[in-house]
Amino acid sequence: MADLLKQKWDSFCDELKTAGDIISEQVNLSETDKTEGYRYLLRLLRLSLEMNFEHSNSMHPSFYNLSHETAKIGADNPDNIYLNANINGSESYEIAGNIGEVEYLSFGLKENRYSIDGKMHSLGELDMSEMDIDEIGNFKLLLGPNSNSRNYL
Missing domain, CATH: 1.10.10 (Arc Repressor Mutant, subunit A)
Structure with missing residues (x-):
């Protein structure tokens, strides 16, 4: 070994x-x-x-900040805060949060294909205008292979 x-x-x-x-x-x-x-x-x-x-364990994913003020990746917008989490497309996940005072919040599922064909493939996008958010800003987003929720990717 x-x-x-x-x-x-x-x-x-x-x-x-x-x-x-x-x-x-x-x-x-x-x-x-x-x-x-x-x-x-x-x-x-x-x-x-x-x-x-x-942050690679898709059975216990955690958010991390891949691009930030001391580590740029070359394609990020300086006005955005990017959080990433590595997940498995055959598993189901729930993200619960509160929008606070943000004017824009979006979620996207990406398939990293850089080593295959140099592209980042989008599997789905959802922003706060398309989500059910309660009167105090709370939301739940479901990720996974199947759901009938409006807040689903």
Whole structure:
């Protein structure tokens, strides 16, 4: 087991070196741009570790902030707060909350296909204008393969 773990670790480090080579091999980048490239790579590594180690259990999902003020992923809107949770499409989940004072709240189900075809596929979207929300702002959203609720993805 220890030998397999060492092999996996060495492979991971080799892949990380290869990713760094993409930056170092760019001939038209200034030193500042190369430095920023390495910083960006390290930030993506940090986010990937959080996503895949700390928040990857779809049987006990938890929200995490993949893109925030110190770790941008390159496609986020600075006016938005993004929360993510890794779930299993064959399981059912319930999200309960209160809209508070937000002017806009939306939920989306995404299938991450970046490693397959470079795309993030949308499986469904729902915003607060389409949801049943009680008079004090409480809501329940159901996620899963089957439901007849209006608040369902």
